Amino acid sequence: MKAAIVHYNTPRLTRCAILSLWKHTPGVHVTVFDNSDRLTFMSKNAVFVQDFAPMVTVIDNTRGQLIDFEAWLRTFPDREPSPGNNYGSAKHCYSVQWLCDHAEEPLVLMDSDVLIRRDISVFWQHTECAWVGELGENVRRRFGYDIQKVQPFLCFLNVPMMETHGIRYFNGDWMWNLTTQRPNHRYDTGAWFHKAVREAGLPVYELPLSDYILHLGHGSWRDKNPMEWVREHRELWK
16 A cells, blocks of 8 residues: 655654554555655654655655756746745645656555544555545635535545546646636646546545544644644654
């Protein structure tokens, strides 16, 4: 079983997320795709990775070795001004796409600001589904429409099925703030993927994420003290 985390500047939080995963679902191999520009995952976790080497793989993109995001953003000349997070959602989606492009088997995508509450091996038991997780509503009231999306906090992505049906997690033409050409149909994290899966008629399996995770919340790495939250819920990872 494999899980992947796209990491950004929260090395201690990410480590606790991994420990909580292993506490409730032992034997999962974790791949950390590190996009940090300040606090890299290895800066605080070198010994941790050494101790758990067979179970942790760190993919280093901290200097744009694999995805040069500044160059990549220039390929979208009609993009809107940055909303304040330097196109963070778009970068996240493109990082997930990179992981899918280089994976040969299904994986569970896991956010770094979640703690696992119970065994999640059920996610890997639905290999006939395109994805397993929870469907959320993404409401953009000023445009007057609702968008359904696959919640990115924890979800199973059936990479072989995606490849067979030509389904991609990322589509820049439908990504918030990367284009001004489709003002009524722009999607953020997980929404284009859901649209493509739905239109292909592929099976999905929905699970209530609140049964499986605690989520620190939107903008957690900027707006809150993550380690205070982690210590408060130490029973989930310690």
